[in-house]
Amino acid sequence: xxxxxxxxxxxxxxxxxxxxxxxxxxxxxxxxxPIIGSILPGGTIAIFAGSLSANGxxxxxxxxxxxxxxxxxxxxxxxxxxKKSLHFKWIKNIxxxxxxxxxxxxxxxxxxxxxxxxxxxxxxxxxxxxxxAVRGVxxxxxxxxxxxxxxxxxxxxxxxxxxxxxxxxxxxxxxxxILIIISILIVLIQQTIKQARxxxx
Numbered sequence: 001x002x003x004x005x006x007x008x009x010x011x012x013x014x015x016x017x018x019x020x021x022x023x024x025x026x027x028x029x030x031x032x033x034p035i036i037g038s039i040l041p042g043g044t045i046a047i048f049a050g051s052l053s054a055n056g057x058x059x060x061x062x063x064x065x066x067x068x069x070x071x072x073x074x075x076x077x078x079x080x081x082x083k084k085s086l087h088f089k090w091i092k093n094i095x096x097x098x099x100x101x102x103x104x105x106x107x108x109x110x111x112x113x114x115x116x117x118x119x120x121x122x123x124x125x126x127x128x129x130x131x132x133a134v135r136g137v138x139x140x141x142x143x144x145x146x147x148x149x150x151x152x153x154x155x156x157x158x159x160x161x162x163x164x165x166x167x168x169x170x171x172x173x174x175x176x177x178i179l180i181i182i183s184i185l186i187v188l189i190q191q192t193i194k195q196a197r198x199x200x201x
Contacts, residue, residue: 031126
């Protein structure tokens with residue numbers, strides 16, 4: 001496992017820092033987008049970047065800022081998309097449907113908690129932006145919630161990866177890298193099965 005970790009480190013070190021940061025920013029941004037963010041391993045990549053910072057391959061504070069700001073920008077795109085979709089009839093039906101009244105009331109009461117701490121939960125991480133927009137949450141409030149949650153997630157993701165690598169050694173790097181590959185393969189397999197089913201229908 002250590003030899004795999006060293007190979008991964010050698011490979012990454014041969015990639016320019018600019019490209020490393022671009023990839024990290026891209027996945028963090030995309031993970032903040034509704035739907036798309038639910039299928040991307042952006043969270044795992046943030047932890048992976050944190051593990052790389054443990055041996056100096058990447059600066060931990062810079063990675064934290066990039067993850068937080070990129071995730072926040074992705075959130076803002078989702079929020080704007082939600083605002084733009086309010087005129088769709090099916091959106092109105094969902095928002096005003098009595099069946100979902102209790103769920104919407106719960107969301108309205110705890111939107112700050114859901115937005116901030118939801119950032120720490122995979123899948124949920126990318127959904128509050130759209131829901132907050134269609135529920136008419138004020139932009140200033142949501143910007144504050146999202147920015148706080150995004151920075152929180154950036155700190156947790158990066159510094160968790162950093163801590164575990166320092167504590168357990170560089171084998172953590174290969175473990176996280178394998179998780180990323182598995183996550184991507186799962187998404188590809190799911191999409192392939194979905195397309196095959198649609199063709200059969």
